[in-house]
Amino acid sequence: MEQFVYLDNSATTPVKPEVLEAMLPYLKAEFGNPSSIYKKAAAAEMAVAEGRRQVAAALGADPSEIFFTACGTEADNWAIKGAALANQAKGKHIITSQIEHHAVLHTAAYLEKHGFSVTYLPVDEQGIVSPDALRDAIREDTILISIMMANNEIGTVEPIRELASIAAEKKILFHTDAVQAVGSIPVDVKELGVDLLSLSAHKFGGPKGVGALYIKKGTKIDTFMHGGAQERNRRGGTENVAGIAGLGKAITLATQNIEEKRERITALREKLIAGIMETIPHARLNGHRTERLPGNVNFCFQYIEGEALLLRLDAKGIAASSGSACTSGSLDPSHVLLALGLPHEIAHGSLRLSIGEQNTEAEIDYVLSVLPDIVKILRAMSPIYPG
Amino acid sequence: MYSEKVMDHFQNPRNVGEIEDANAVGQVGNAKCGDIMKMYMKIEDGIIKDCKFKTFGCGAAIATSSMATELVKGKTIEEARQLTNKAVMEALDGLPTAKIHCSVLAEEAIEAALADYHERQGLPFEPKKHCDGCCGNCEH
Structure with missing residues (x-):
């Protein structure tokens, strides 16, 4: 008997059958472009709206605060580059940690090449970012703090609520890469007090190729993907309708x-x-x-x-x-x-x-x-x- | 990623272990880089009668060690010194580019064991000339 035990769920997860079911109509009959005006496209437009509502409900956000992306990495790139560029008049200092995913670390390194300075906070031997260390690292020109909610390798869950409250006190934007956390532990954006949060569907029973960025109402952030009027003019590109339907179903199942x-x-x-x-x-x-x-x-x-x-x-x-x-x-x-x-x-x-x-x-x-x-x-x- | 031969030599490595009365022992690599190879040989009348290894490292490091011991066993010292990393790779039906250094390590481990033998015997040992492979006169 050939045994197969899949213990790499932090890398990716199998798509749940219900999720696949939720996706299939948009890969078959309901192929319309959500931006089109005719009746045939209505189902696609509704699927995107429903996906947005489902993601918002799972995170305790308003649907207007959810923006779909192609993956968790895009959400991280958008959050960091978008917030850095939109707020650079206030300062050019960013704080993150040494144990972030490369989607954050390499984005921060890219910004360093473009005149931003970045502090990479160390962690203790168990992987925890110290709130005191964060407090000490904040400068007059700090505009963004990005600390992951849970580490992808060692699984350490960071004290995000405490870290985010320090940022809020100083009126600094706070982003968390919650790609490993969503669907695994409760994630409520209001309770956490974050301004930006990244997630990825395939980490919790959804398909690959779709993620989302939560952008709290009023957060100053530049557009990352320039193009059409999709995602309320903030993220161009025809929506991955089937992927969004899958993401919505998967996040509902994973959090209920x-x-x-x-x-x-x-x-x-x-x-x-x-x-x-x-x-x-x-x-x-x-x-x-x-x-x-x-x-x-x-x-x-x-x-x-x-x-x-x-x-x-x-x-x-x-x-x-x-x-x-x-x-x-x-x-x-x-x-x-x-x-x-x-x-x-x-x-x-x-x-x-x-x-x-x-x-x-x-x-x-x-x-x-x-x-x-x-x-x-x-x-x-x-x-x-x-x- | 790996050829069947590499997987075979990784899963069923030949000549693993130590030789108690070895008269040639060589070790290369370091733990910091994640690769250490240690070769043991029993040399009699200029012939490598036995060769064993111990390796800390990835699948390719273990497979190249195993193959290298197979290739030098029964050979004369001179023949063993002709062994190149390329020959080890070819015998394994190739290695991924990122793993070529494992075959270099295997060649160096054989060389280190033979250098040790010469030192123990009080014989002169001319280290292999390191080349950059540009002259076209050898197989490098």
Whole structure:
């Protein structure tokens, strides 16, 4: 029997059948362009409006504050470049953290090349951005703060409400990349007090190729994608109607039973963490022990390398990921693990198992039945393993 | 991403381990970069009678170590010194570009073990000339 256990839900998730159903009409009969005037296009226009209403409802926002994008990366780019350019008369300083996704880090680096200055806040050994450090980093010319809600690699959930309230006090715009958080933990834009928030459909049972940016009413931000009058003149380009319908359905499904789901997935996570700690020596859990995404498990196994571990897991039918340099095509291991203070040689041996809604306890048992032996085999091959 | 041969040598590596009475041991790479290869050899009458390895590294690092030990076993020292990273790669049906350095490491590990042998025997050892592959006179 060929076993397949998908534990890379932070990378992407399977599209739920109901989501696919919600999308299909707009890929078939209802192919109209939402901007067209004739009756044939009405269904498409309504689908976009319904998707917007669903996303707004899930986030506690007003539909007029939701703007569709092509992905989470576009939402991050828009939020940061758009807010920076629109507010540069006030100042050219931006604050973010060292553990952001590259969609934020590389966007910030781009702005640095164009005359902005950026402070990259460090994190503690569990990956938390300190509110005091944020307070200290704020300058007269700070115009934007961007801190992710939950880290994609180590799962640490940042104290966004506290960080955003510091920004609000100083009247500085606050953006959060919530791509990993939405659908996993409750996200309410009013409760968090953020001005801008990015999300991506395929992280919670929706299709790839569609995301959204929440822009709080009154936020000063430039248009990022120039073109037609779509998205109230703020994001040109014919709408991804099927994708938006899928996003709307997926966010509704992912948020309606979120507490129950969180509890169930957290229990699987705790079982997996406890099982690994019990059976594998020299294993280090990365990220915060409790303030972490329900489905995130991230370990470093000393004396072995992550890619070799992934290949061996794949041979056993387990799909996972690693922050090892060998999987990223660069020489350095994950910037997130290095920001935690881990030495390179330990960061090379990282493994991320991200649990999703579809995973079962039997699958966790299966992982626990094969992982210790794989680590043992690779360590037996390693010249640095003390034995 | 990897050829079947690479996957075979990664999943079923040949000659893993240490040789207790090895008379040639060489180690290259470092943990910081995520690759360490250690080669052990038993050399008798100028012939590599046995060769084993231990490797900390990715799939390609383990597969190239395995293949390199296979290629030098039973060979004379002179023959083993002719082994190039290209030959290791070819024997594995190729490597992704990002992994070519693993085959270079395998060549260097063999060379390091042979240098150690010469030192132990008190024999002179002329290190391989490093070239940039531009003269066209060799296989580099």
